[in-house]
Amino acid sequence: MSERSFNALVLLGLIAFPLWALWADEPFLITLATRAVILAIAGVGLNIALGLGGLVSLGHAAFFGLGGYAMGILASHAQMYDPIMTAPILIEGTKSMPVIWLVAIVVSGLAALAIGALSLRTSGVYFIMITLAFGQMFYYFAISWPAYGGEDGLSIYVRNGFPGLNTLVPIQFYGLTFAILLIALALHWQIARSPFGLALNAARQSSVRAQTVGIAPFRLRLIAFTISGMITGLAGALFADLNRFVSPTMFSWQLSGEIIVFVIIGGVARLFGPVVGAIVFIMLEHVLGGLSDYWHIYLGALLLGIVLFARGGIIGLIAGRGGHG
Numbered sequence: 032m033s034e035r036s037f038n039a040l041v042l043l044g045l046i047a048f049p050l051w052a053l054w055a056d057e058p059f060l061i062t063l064a065t066r067a068v069i070l071a072i073a074g075v076g077l078n079i080a081l082g083l084g085g086l087v088s089l090g091h092a093a094f095f096g097l098g099g100y101a102m103g104i105l106a107s108h109a110q111m112y113d114p115i116m117t118a119p120i121l122i123e124g125t126k127s128m129p130v131i132w133l134v135a136i137v138v139s140g141l142a143a144l145a146i147g148a149l150s151l152r153t154s155g156v157y158f159i160m161i162t163l164a165f166g167q168m169f170y171y172f173a174i175s176w177p178a179y180g181g182e183d184g185l186s187i188y189v190r191n192g193f194p195g196l197n198t199l200v201p202i203q204f205y206g207l208t209f210a211i212l213l214i215a216l217a218l219h220w221q222i223a224r225s226p227f228g229l230a231l232n233a234a235r236q237s238s239v240r241a242q243t244v245g246i247a248p249f250r251l252r253l254i255a256f257t258i259s260g261m262i263t264g265l266a267g268a269l270f271a272d273l274n275r276f277v278s279p280t281m282f283s284w285q286l287s288g289e290i291i292v293f294v295i296i297g298g299v300a301r302l303f304g305p306v307v308g309a310i311v312f313i314m315l316e317h318v319l320g321g322l323s324d325y326w327h328i329y330l331g332a333l334l335l336g337i338v339l340f341a342r343g344g345i346i347g348l349i350a351g352r353g354g355h356g
Contacts, residue, residue: 032350034350034351037303037346041307041310045064048064049064049065049202049205053202061201061202062205063317065201065208066270066273067312068208068309070270070293071212071293071305071306071309071310072208072211072212072265072266072269073095073267073270073293073305074290074294074297074308075212075215076215076260076262076263076265076266077263077291077294077305078219078259078299078301079222079262080255081294081299081300082294082299082301083222083235084235084251084252088256089160089166090162090165090166090167090284091162091263091290092170092281092283092284092286092287092290093166093168093169094259094267095263095264095266095290097138097142097169098135098136098263098266098268098269099267099270099271100173100277101135101264101268102191102272103187103277104124104179105124105125105134106125106126106191107124107185108123110126126191127193128272129193129194131268135268136261140257140258140264143257143260143261146162147256151249151256162287163284166283169282170283170284173278173279173281180277180278182278184276184278185276185278186275187272187275187276211265215265216303218262219302222258227251227254231252234246267281292308293305293309295334295337296308296312296337296345298343298345301343304346315330
C-alpha cells in the first residue's frame with residue numbers, strides 16, 4: 032500500500048468513526064476521538080521541529096501548557112466578569128474561541144522564539160536538557176501561581192463558543208478540531224516542500240555543508256521551532272477547552288515525552304505520523320487502561336519494537352520507505 036493511500040484511509044477513519052459513534056449514540060467515543068485529534072495537532076507541531084529540523088525537544092509541553100493557560104485565564108475572567116487588567120489599558124476576558132486561539136498562538140510563538148533563541152545555540156543532549164528545563168520552569172511556576180488555581184488547576188464552567196456552532200455538542204466540537212488538524216497537516220506539507228523546508232532538511236542532514244552554500248541553520252531552525260511551538264500552543268488551547276480544565280500537568284515533561292512518542296510510533300517526518308501515533312496511543316489508553324493501571328508497559332513494548340524493527344514507524348512499516356506523502 033502506498034503512503035498516500037494509507038493517509039487517505041486514516042482520514043476516512045477519522046470521518047467515519049465519529050459519525051458511527053453519533054449514529055450509535057456514543058458521545059464518549061466522539062470525545063475520545065476529539066482527544067486523539069487534538070493530541071495529533073500537538074504532534075504535527077512537534078513533527079515540524081523534530082521531523083523536518085531534527086530538533087529533539089523535551090519541552091514542547093511548555094507551549095502546550097501556555098496555550099491551555101491562555102484559554103483558562105481568558106475564559107475564567109470572562110465567566111467571572113472580572114477584567115484581566117484595568118490599567119494602563121483595559122483587557123477583559125473572552126469566551127470566543129477564535130480570539131483565544133489567536134492569543135494562544137501568539138503567546139506560544141513568542142515563548143518558542145525566546146526559548147529557541149537560547150536553546151538552539153546548543154545541540155544534542157544539551158538542547159534536549161535545556162528545553163526540558165524550560166518546560167519544568169513553566170510547570171513549577173504554574174504550581175506556585177495561586178491566582179489561577181495553583182496545583183489544583185482551573186475549571187471553566189462552559190465550553191467557549193465558536194460562531195455558528197454549539198461547541199457543547201460533541202460532534203460539532205469534533206468537526207472543529209478535525210478542520211484545524213487538516214489545516215495543520217496542510218501547513219506541514221507546504222513547509223516540507225517549500226524552499227524553506229528543503230533548506231531546513233539540508234541543515235538537518237549536515238550543518239557544515241548547508242553553511243558552505245550560504246544557508247544559515249540557526250535562523251532556519253529558530254523559525255521551524257517557533258512555528259512548531261505555535262501549533263502546539265493551539266493544540267493546548269483546544270485540549271483545555273475539551274476538558275474545560277487547565278492544570279500544571281499540561282507543562283509536565285511526561286506530556287512532552289508522550290508527544291514525542293506519538294511522532295515516533297507513527298513515523299518521524301511522515302506527514303500523518305503524529306496522527307497515527309496519537310490514534311494508537313488513545314486506543315491503547317482506552318482499551319488497555321480499563322484492564323490494567325500499568326498499560327504503559329504495552330506502549331513501551333510497542334515503542335521498543337518500532338525503534339528496533341520499524342524505523343519509519345507504523346506508516347513506514349505499512350507503506351515502506353517511499354515519499355512522505
